[in-house]
Amino acid sequence: MKIELKGRKAIVTGSTAGIGFAIAQGLARAGASVVINGRGEQRVAAALVELRTQLPEAEFAGVAADLSTAEGSALLAARINDADILVNNLGTAYVNGFFDQKDEEWLDLFQLNVMSGVRAARHYAPGMVNRGWGRVVFISSESAVNIPKEMIDYGMTKTAQLSVSRGLAELVGGTGVTVNAVLPGPTRSEILGNWMVATAAEQGITQDEAEQNFLKTMRPTTLINRFTTTEEVANMVVYICSEQASGTSGAALRVDGGVVRSIF
Structure with a gap:
């Protein structure tokens, strides 16, 4: 199978390192022009240098914006008006104690892990629908299914992403736009x-x-x-963003190494 994404523009949020960086690499190798995102100018600039050195024929751009805020999300939307592929990868996790956490910590993590993707999808998906083609991917986690007792807030946000992903897939059904979630395991x-x-x-x-x-x-x-490696997770994402994956939407696709003991 040869995946060809030439002529497609992709945005990968939270992509200056880790899984997001590997996804940006994979999409660029398949021919897409890729917009990377991080919170700070220095991290974005350093990631762009590395990507352009590794893949000199590929097209990259970068936007430094804190997507956990409505202002940061609006900045990304203003800088990059439309996209064919949106990978909502931005997220983090903290080991914590449920009984000691403050409301603000729950709300801050929800803004970062969930609302960043909600805002991005709300902006970019309508254009995909109008053009009759698009891919939206939410990077969730096996923790959405196996809620970790040491990170209950994180598990909650990852389950929420599955709800948003499936609901949005229903909303854009039949338009040529697919929406899916990918669930990495320990990576x-x-x-x-x-x-x-x-x-x-x-x-x-x-x-x-x-x-x-x-x-x-x-x-x-x-x-x-x-x-798992970041490249193994990225491989699933690149596939689900491809023309070949046009029959898959509303799915939660695991790259968890079999951690979740379920056949579904």
């Missing part, structure tokens, strides 16, 4: 990878050993017995 991304590096240093073990300990204690149902 060697910037956030979880850095946590494992810090854990390894603290315990005097290797990162591989720290990851194995995490899987044994926190995700013992894994079937691949390792963290």
Whole structure:
């Protein structure tokens, strides 16, 4: 299968590192022009330099904007008026204690993980519908299904993304626009990878050993017995953004290494 996205413009939110960066690479390799996004100018500029060095024939642009705010989302919309592909990757997670959390922490995470994608889809999906082709992808998590007790707020936001994704797919049904969610499992991304590096240093073990300990204690149902790579997650996203994936919409597609013990 040869995926060809030449002539398509893609926006990948939260894409200066980790899964988002790998998705930007994958879409560019398939021929799409790609807009990356991060909160700060320096991170965006550094990511653009790296992408342009790796893929000198590809077309990249960058927008520094805090999409957890309505103002930041409006800035992105003003800078990039339309897109054929929208990947709502922006998100984060914090280990916390449910009984100690403040309301503001819940609301801040919801703004970042959920409302950033809601605002972006609200702006870009109508244009896709008018043109008769488009792809919207929400990067959720296996934590949407297996709610982690140490990150209940995070699990809630990832479940909310599934609701938004399915509802939007219903709304744009029959227009040539597809909307799907991708559910990564434990991944060697910037956030979880850095946590494992810090854990390894603290315990005097290797990162591989720290990851194995995490899987044994926190995700013992894994079937691949390792963290997935950002490229493996990106491969699913690039496929679902392709012409070949035109028959898939309203789906929640797992790249979780088999962590979720379900056939659906």
